[in-house]
Amino acid sequence: MKKKFKLSNLYLIFVFVVLYAPIFYLMFYSFNEGGTMYDFTEFTWDWYVVLFEDTRLLIIVLNTFIIALLSAALSTVLGAIGALAIWYVKKNYTKNLLLSLNNVLIVSPDVVIGASLLIMFTFLGIKLGFTSVLLAHIAFSVPIVVLMVLPKLNEMSPSLVDAARDLGANNWNVLSKVILPYITPGIFAGFFMALTYSLDDFAVTFFVTGNGFSTLSVEIYSLARRGVQLNINALSTLLFLFTILLVIIYYFISKRNARPTGLEARK
C-alpha cells in the first residue's frame, strides 16, 4: 500500500514538473548572457535593460493592458445587464434561447470568431486597430460575465426582492440596494475572468488587429517566428510574476465570494 502511494505521488510530481518546466526554463534563460536558450554562460540583467529600453514593446504592453481593462469593464457592465435580462425573462423558451445564443461565442473556435468579426468590422467600415480589437474583446467577454453573474441571480431568493417591494422600494432601489449587492461577487469574478481572457487572447486579436496596432500576444507571435530573442524571456518572467499576483488576488476574491453565501445559508 505504501509503495503504491509513493508511485502515485511520483506521477503527480512528474505532471507538475512537466507543466512548470517550460515556464521556468524561459525564466532561467532570461538571465543568460550568451543570448541563446541553451548554454548558460553568465548571469546578466541585460535582457531586462533591453526590454525596458524597447519603447515600442512597452507601448504594446500598455495597449494590451488598456484593452484588457477597458474591455473587461465594459463587458462586465454589459454582461451584468445581460444576466439581469435573462433572469427577468420568465418564459422558459425565451430564456433557453437567450442562453444558447449567449453560449455560442464561448464554444465557437477562436478562428471562427476572429474571421466572422473581421468580416463584420469590414462590412460596417470599422477601421482595424484599437477599436476593432476592443470591440472583439468585449464581444467574447460578455457571455463569460453572464455565466458568472447568472448563477448568483438564480441563487438569490425571490422573497428578497418581494420584501423590498412590499416595503416600498422602487425599481431602482431594488436594483441598487438588493440585487446589485447580492451579485457583486459574481460581477467581480466575471470582471476577473474577462480580464484574463482578454490578456490571453491571441487568435481573435490576430484576425482583427490590422497593421498598425498590436497586442502582446500578437507581438510575441511575430517575434517568436523570427526565432529566439531573450528579451521575450525577460518579458515572460515579468508576466509570470504578474500572473502570480493575479492568482493571489483571485484567491482572495473567491474567498470573499464564499463567505457571504456561507452566512446566507446559516441564516
Next chain:
Amino acid sequence: MQNKSRNLYLIPYVLWIILCVVAPILLIVFYSFQDIHGNFTLNNYVNFFTPVYLKMTLGSFWYAFLITAFTLLVSYPTAYLLTKTKYKQLWLLLIIVPSWINLLLKAYAFLGLFGKYGFVNAMIETFGIGPYQLLFTDFSFIFVSVYIFIPFMILPIFNSLDKLNQSYVDAARDLGASPFKTFVKVIFPLTMDGVKSGVQVVFIPALSLFMLTRLIAGNKVITLGTAVEQQFLVTQDWGMGSTIAVFLVLIMVLFMILTGNRKRGL
C-alpha cells in the same frame, strides 16, 4: 412597471446578441457563397469536397483525436490523484496557474526546449543517442498541444470526481469488486460528464489550432484552423475561408450534440 424594466435590460443585451452573435454568423454564411470578386458562387463548397480539402479535414480530425486522447490519458489519473491529496484545492489551483500564462509564451518556451541544442536534446545525448530534429515534427506539435490542454481537461474531470459519492466506491469494494473493476464499472461511468466536457473543451480548439501549427509544427501540419487563417489573412480569399469556417461550426454543433450538449463553464 416590472414589464418596463425587463424590456430595458433586454435592449442592450439583445443588441449585443444581434451584433456579435447573429450578424457575424449570417455574414460568414453569406461570404461562403462568394468568390474573390464578390460574385455569387457555389464553387467554395464544391472545392471543399475535393481531395485536397477532404484530406486536410481528415488529417485535422486525426490530430485533434490524438491530442484529445493523449490529454485525457494524462489528465484523468492526475485529476484522480489530485482528489486524493490533502489541500486538493490548492493543488488544483497550481495545476490551473500554467493555463493562465500566455499561450504564446508557452509555445515559445518549447522553441527553446525542443531546439537543436535545447534541453531535451541535451538530455537525450547524455544517453548516447544523437540530437534529433524535434521541432517542426508531428511529435512536437502533439506534445505541445497536449501540454497546453492538460489543465482544461483536468478541471472538469476533477470537479466530477470530487462530487463522486465515496460510498458508491466503498459499496463496490465491499461487494467484492477489485479496484480495477470498481474503476471501470463505478468510478469512470459516474465521472463521464466531466470527461465529456473535458473532451469538448479540448477537441474543438484542437481542430482549429493555428498558431501552434506555424510555430511548432513549421507549417507541416495544416488543421482546419490554419486553413481558415491562411485563406483570410494570406490568400485573402474570404469566400473559401468562410466556407471552411462554416464547416468548422457545423462540425462543432454536431460534436456538441453527440457528446450530450453540456455547457462549458467553470
